[in-house]
Amino acid sequence: MMGEAAAKPTQTFRTGTAGRAPGAIAAIACVMLLALALLPVVAGRNLIQDMIFLFYMLALAQCWNLLAGYAGLISVGQQAFVGLGGYLLFALTLLGGIDPLLAIPLAGLVSALFALPTAFIVFRLRGAYFAIGTWVVAEVYRLVFAQFKPLGGGTGMSLTPSITSSVPGIEWVKALLNVRTPAARDLISYWAALALMVGTLGFVYLVLRSRRGLALGAIRDHEGAAAGLGVDIYRVKLAVYVATAAMTGMIGALIYLQKARISPDAAFSVTDWTAYVVFIVVIGGIGTIEGPVVGAVIFYLLQRYLADFGASYLILLGTLGIVVMLFAPKGLWGLITERYDLALFPTRRRLVIPPRAEIARRVDFPK
Numbered sequence: 001m002m003g004e005a006a007a008k009p010t011q012t013f014r015t016g017t018a019g020r021a022p023g024a025i026a027a028i029a030c031v032m033l034l035a036l037a038l039l040p041v042v043a044g045r046n047l048i049q050d051m052i053f054l055f056y057m058l059a060l061a062q063c064w065n066l067l068a069g070y071a072g073l074i075s076v077g078q079q080a081f082v083g084l085g086g087y088l089l090f091a092l093t094l095l096g097g098i099d100p101l102l103a104i105p106l107a108g109l110v111s112a113l114f115a116l117p118t119a120f121i122v123f124r125l126r127g128a129y130f131a132i133g134t135w136v137v138a139e140v141y142r143l144v145f146a147q148f149k150p151l152g153g154g155t156g157m158s159l160t161p162s163i164t165s166s167v168p169g170i171e172w173v174k175a176l177l178n179v180r181t182p183a184a185r186d187l188i189s190y191w192a193a194l195a196l197m198v199g200t201l202g203f204v205y206l207v208l209r210s211r212r213g214l215a216l217g218a219i220r221d222h223e224g225a226a227a228g229l230g231v232d233i234y235r236v237k238l239a240v241y242v243a244t245a246a247m248t249g250m251i252g253a254l255i256y257l258q259k260a261r262i263s264p265d266a267a268f269s270v271t272d273w274t275a276y277v278v279f280i281v282v283i284g285g286i287g288t289i290e291g292p293v294v295g296a297v298i299f300y301l302l303q304r305y306l307a308d309f310g311a312s313y314l315i316l317l318g319t320l321g322i323v324v325m326l327f328a329p330k331g332l333w334g335l336i337t338e339r340y341d342l343a344l345f346p347t348r349r350r351l352v353i354p355p356r357a358e359i360a361r362r363v364d365f366p367k
Contacts, residue, residue, distance in 0.1 A: 054300045055193035059200040061280040061292035063244040069287035070216040071240040077134030083267030085252025104253045111249025142268035156263025189258040208347040283324045285331025289345035
């Protein structure tokens with residue numbers, strides 16, 4: 001029989017990652033990372049502080065993008081974990097006597113623990129109700145810490161000189177670069193911010209390349225269909241929410257270690273830690289890793305050169321956001337990918353079909 005004589009064809013189809021990421025891009029990224037690590041050797045203090053701001057805004061944008069762009073959790077309350085991380089840093093260092101740099105990962109861990117009961121509340125809500133619910137939770141955090149007198153109450157407090165000068169590595173940096181203690185603390189904060197930014201990028205990339213990333217992509221494309229295919233929607237969303245809370249808490253701890261002063265209104269500011277982050281992700285391109293990078297650089301340049309214009313600056317930000325949403329719904333990075341099919345962090349899967357000749361070669365047709 002012909003069917004029995006024919007050899008069963010081998011597997012000829014496979015899944016691959018969409019987009020092109022030439023090896024040269026990885027080499028350039030390594031060179032840029034090395035240059036950023038060595039930047040404090042030649043840069044002034046003002047540039048270092050600007051770069052710290054860029055790094056933590058980029059890291060916050062990646063966290064919100066993972067939450068909203070992939071898990072579909074449109075939160076306007078991520079400032080809850082920025083403020084929580086900042087206050088945990090103050091509590092751990094001032095009240096617990098813990099090393100400031102060690103307090104940063106501990107703040108992230110405790111923020112993740114706080115995110116669990118928070119998720120059980122806000123996950124009962126959907127859509128716009130979820131967004132408003134997360135904002136209300138952030139306001140509850142703000143009001144609670146405003147009543148906590150050991151951490152300054154409503155007026156806030158500052159880190160003591162003994163804490164700010166005890167950051168590990170300060171004496172080494174002072175001796176190496178011949179700078180004073182405040183500048184040395186900024187340099188330590190710079191390297192910590194760079195490490196957190198790179199770590200956040202790497203974490204998001206690895207998650208999206210994993211099986212859980214496939215589940216997130218399915219949830220983003222069609223939540224109902226993903227559930228029908230066996231994806232545990234609640235568990236995946238909960239894992240993403242807790243993970244982003246941990247990362248956001250660490251970023252918040254670093255922010256207020258560098259600022260050395262905290263208050264409830266500043267730590268839980270919806271404008272500084274959520275509105276600006278949403279703007280970064282929207283103009284760069286939501287649902288991509290590259291989009292927040294582009295958006296963060298643009299936001300930094302606008303902040304750097306136009307912030308002195310006051311209300312006009314905010315009007316410009318709003319106008320730019322509206323224009324991008326109208327004419328480039330996928331963001332500025334979306335325009336680039338549509339034109340050049342370029343992916344610096346390729347994560348999307350596609351079916352790879354070999355050429356017809358290759359299929360024919362692998363099948364032993366009967367004579």
